[in-house]
Amino acid sequence: MIELRGVTLTYPNGTRALDDIDLEIGKADFVFLVGYSGTGKSSLLKLLYREVIPDSGEVIVDGIRVDKLRRGKIAALRRNIGVVFQDFKLLTHKTVWENVAFALQVTGARSRDVMRQVPRVLDLVGLSHKSRMLPGELSGGEQQRAAIARALVNNPKILLCDEPTGNLDPSNTTEIIELLQRINLKGTTVLVATHNQAVVDRMRRRVVRLENGRILHDDERGYYFRGLGQSPVLSG
Amino acid sequence: MDWGRVRFFLGEVFANFTRNAAMQFTAIGTVAVTIVMLGTFLYVRDTLATFGQGILKQIEIAVYLDDNATDAQAKALAASLAADERIASARYVPKAQGLQEMRQRLGSDFDTSLLTANPLPNAYRVAVRDADDVPAVAASITALPGVAKVDYAADTVTKLLKAADVIGRVGLAMIALLVLTAAIIIANTIRLTVFARRREIAIMQLVGATNMYIRMPFIAEGIIAGVVGATVAIGILALAQTQIVPKIASTLQFVPFHVDELRLAGELLLVGAAVGLISSWFSVGRYLRA
Numbered sequence: 001m002i003e004l005r006g007v008t009l010t011y012p013n014g015t016r017a018l019d020d021i022d023l024e025i026g027k028a029d030f031v032f033l034v035g036y037s038g039t040g041k042s043s044l045l046k047l048l049y050r051e052v053i054p055d056s057g058e059v060i061v062d063g064i065r066v067d068k069l070r071r072g073k074i075a076a077l078r079r080n081i082g083v084v085f086q087d088f089k090l091l092t093h094k095t096v097w098e099n100v101a102f103a104l105q106v107t108g109a110r111s112r113d114v115m116r117q118v119p120r121v122l123d124l125v126g127l128s129h130k131s132r133m134l135p136g137e138l139s140g141g142e143q144q145r146a147a148i149a150r151a152l153v154n155n156p157k158i159l160l161c162d163e164p165t166g167n168l169d170p171s172n173t174t175e176i177i178e179l180l181q182r183i184n185l186k187g188t189t190v191l192v193a194t195h196n197q198a199v200v201d202r203m204r205r206r207v208v209r210l211e212n213g214r215i216l217h218d219d220e221r222g223y224y225f226r227g228l229g230q231s232p233v234l235s236g
Numbered sequence: 237m238d239w240g241r242v243r244f245f246l247g248e249v250f251a252n253f254t255r256n257a258a259m260q261f262t263a264i265g266t267v268a269v270t271i272v273m274l275g276t277f278l279y280v281r282d283t284l285a286t287f288g289q290g291i292l293k294q295i296e297i298a299v300y301l302d303d304n305a306t307d308a309q310a311k312a313l314a315a316s317l318a319a320d321e322r323i324a325s326a327r328y329v330p331k332a333q334g335l336q337e338m339r340q341r342l343g344s345d346f347d348t349s350l351l352t353a354n355p356l357p358n359a360y361r362v363a364v365r366d367a368d369d370v371p372a373v374a375a376s377i378t379a380l381p382g383v384a385k386v387d388y389a390a391d392t393v394t395k396l397l398k399a400a401d402v403i404g405r406v407g408l409a410m411i412a413l414l415v416l417t418a419a420i421i422i423a424n425t426i427r428l429t430v431f432a433r434r435r436e437i438a439i440m441q442l443v444g445a446t447n448m449y450i451r452m453p454f455i456a457e458g459i460i461a462g463v464v465g466a467t468v469a470i471g472i473l474a475l476a477q478t479q480i481v482p483k484i485a486s487t488l489q490f491v492p493f494h495v496d497e498l499r500l501a502g503e504l505l506l507v508g509a510a511v512g513l514i515s516s517w518f519s520v521g522r523y524l525r526a
Contacts, residue, residue, distance in 0.1 A: 049442070071447075078444035089439060102436075106445035111240025154443065 001027045001158060001189045002048060007057030007067075009043055009213075017043040019213040021057070025191065027157075030184045032200050033193040034224055035210035041193035044210070045160045048191075049081045050074050062157055079107055082151030082159045082188075086166035088143045090135040096122070096146045097131040103150045121149040125179060141172030148179060152188075159183060161192040165199065173199060197224040248453040249460070256429045260461060263425040267465025267511065268472070270418040271504050274411055275473045278503075281407050282495045288400050295367065295389055297374050299326075299360040302384040309382030310358075316380060317360060322369045327361045334359055357384060367396070415511055422461055423515040426454050430523045437523070451520045458516025459509050466508025470501045 002025040009018040018040045025031055033041050046052045047059050050066050059066040062080060069077060090099050097118060104114045122128045125145040135143050144164060151159060161180065165173040177192075177199050184190045194200065200207060200223065207222030208215060217226045253260055299317075301310065317326040329337070334356040362377070364370050370388060378386045430437065440450050477497060 075441075075444045075446040078442060080444075083442055089435070089442075091436060091439065102439070103443035105241070105244045106440045106449060107443065108241070108446075108449060110238050111244075112238075114240065150443070 001025055001029070001062060002191070003058070003060040004044075004047070005058040005060075007047065007054045007059060009040075009047065009052060009054045016213050018047075018054070021213075021215060023208065023215065023218070025189060028184065028187045028189055029206065030181065030190045031192070031206045031208060032203070032222075033191060033208050033210065034195060034197075034200055035216075036195060039210040040213045041210055042162050045083070045162050045191065045193055048158070048160060049078055049083055075107070079154045080156050080158065082148075082154070082156040084144070084147050084151050084159065084161040084164050086163035088135070088140075088147040088167075090143055090146055090150075092135055095132050095134055096127055096138070096149075099135070099146055100150045100153050103153050107154065117153050117155075121153045124152065124183070125149045139172065140168045141175050144168065144172070144176050145179065148176075148183070152183065156188070158189045158191070161190070161194075163194055164192060165194065165196055170198075177203065200224040245453065245456075249456045252429050252433065252453055252457045253460070255432045256425065259425045259428050260457075263422050263461045264465045264468065266421045267418045267462055267508055268468040270414045271466050271469035271508055272472050274414055274507065275469060275500065275504050276476075277407055277410060278500060279473070279495050281403060282500075284403065285400065288396055291396065295364075295370060297362040297364065297370065297377065298387040299362055299377055299383055300385040300387070301358045301360075302382050303357055305358075305382035305384075313360070313380055313382050317362060317377070320373065320376070322365055322373050324363045324365045326363075329359045329361055331356045331358050415507065418462075418465075419511050419515040422458055422512055423519040425461065426458055426516045426519040427523070429457060430454060430520055441524075447524045450524060451517070454520045455513060455516045458512035458519075460512070462508035462510070462512025463505060465512075466505045469508075470504055473501075473504075 002023070004021050004023040007018055007021040008016070010016050021044065023044075033044060035041055043052065047054060048061055048066065050069055054067050057067070061077065064077060066077060091102065094102065100121060101114050101118050104117060109117075118131075119128065122131050125148055127142060127145050127149060130138060130142060135146065138146065144167075148159075148164075159180070164180070165176050168176060173196065180190050180192060181203075204221045204223075206218070206220050207224065208218045209222075209224075209226070210216065219226060299313075301313070305313075314326070314328070317323055331354050335351075335354050338356070362373070364373050374386050374388050377383060437450055474497075
């Protein structure tokens with residue numbers, strides 16, 4: 001589903017964000033991308049939805065060479081990829097329903113599809129009863145669930161999460177991670193960039209660790225720190 | 237027709253407008269002022285053009301025949317004048333009639349009874365269809381056999397033509413400048429709206445809205461600003477047409493005020509819409525590509 005081959009990315013200011021990355025993620029996989037801030041996690045995600053273009057190497061998403069994608073084809077790529085951020089990026093003057101519907105409406109969806117898809121994803125994330133509320137009236141966890149609903153409403157094959165629990169307390173964090181797991185079980189490929197050690201260690205899923213723009217290790221059923229085992233802090 | 241989609245689109249356009257009402261007001265005002273000036277200018281230019289054409293139409297070429305010209309030459313001359321497409325009419329004025337006309341024109345200033353013989357030659361008075369052709373027609377007639385002299389108000393004609401040309405050029409430059417000003421102000425307004433809505437735009441791009449789709453509400457906004465501005469301007473111009481022009485016309489009775497108002501209004505609306513379209517297109521386009 002996702003494949004990076006020898007990908008190197010340098011930002012205009014000269015910073016080497018990613019250095020010769022090789023990575024393969026299969027369909028319906030669940031992968032944690034871990035590492036300290038500034039090690040290239042976000043950059044890697046941005047490559048996948050063509051927010052940035054690599055200096056060299058190949059980026060392949062669902063069979064498409066994203067690094068060679070023409071500008072006019074970017075929109076089609078992004079309908080196939082849901083993205084969730086630490087700061088939710090909800091529109092504060094729109095209700096939960098409107099925020100989710102917005103993602104369909106701006107891609108020219110018919111109102112019949114809007115009426116069908118929005119309740120489906122709101123139900124999936126458990127926000128049906130709060131669909132008329134504004135983001136400011138929701139808790140952080142609920143806002144993130146609304147953002148996830150928006151990311152899923154186009155039925156993407158891939159869900160990218162950039163620090164999805166960075167602004168959440170431990171109980172909301174658990175809630176969101178469990179939601180992501182449920183989404184994954186329905187067949188969506190989920191890639192979560194995080195530095196939440198407790199979550200990673202408890203879930204025991206595939207862990208790809210980045211350091212200084214390189215892949216330090218890539219383990220099935222891994223831990224946040226290789227070889228250290230489960231961290232002593234479990235409350236997260 | 238999917239009304240849900242239409243309603244969503246109109247909602248987006250309306251949101252753009254209200255997000256930036258003050259700036260939008262400025263843009264519409266500027267367009268209105270620009271188009272009032274443009275409309276006034278076009279009106280004056282059209283009127284002057286009609287006026288100038290009227291004057292130029294009255295200019296005749298006097299073709300004086302050689303007193304020794306043969307009948308055959310006179311006939312050939314008449315035929316070639318009739319054949320020239322640029323010539324509207326050629327009136328033959330025999331010398332006796334010429335003297336009579338001169339008497340009438342000069343009245344008592346000139347005592348023609350002192351003349352013992354008629355000094356005037358036979359002549360043709362030639363009217364030309366397009367005033368621009370006067371010098372060329374005069375030159376070609378001079379070359380014909382049997383023609384003694386060709387005379388026309390050379391200075392007046394060339395000066396009038398030159399003046400019309402200069403007015404046209406200055407006008408074109410002014411129009412370009414005015415339209416450019418309006419376009420820049422609309423573009424800036426749209427840019428502010430784009431900035432105010434950058435979060436929405438970022439999300440649209442993220443969820444896979446096409447750039448064309450993102451552009452549309454802003455372009456609609458630009459066109460609306462242009463058309464509303466033009467409509468206000470046309471209203472002001474119409475008011476001026478009914479209130480002010482009759483007063484001027486009554487003091488300047490020799491100036492014909494004949495302008496195709498409907499066509500002018502249509503042109504101004506089109507200019508407004510085009511300015512709005514083009515400036516918003518580039519304004520949003522630059523942002524989306526950045």
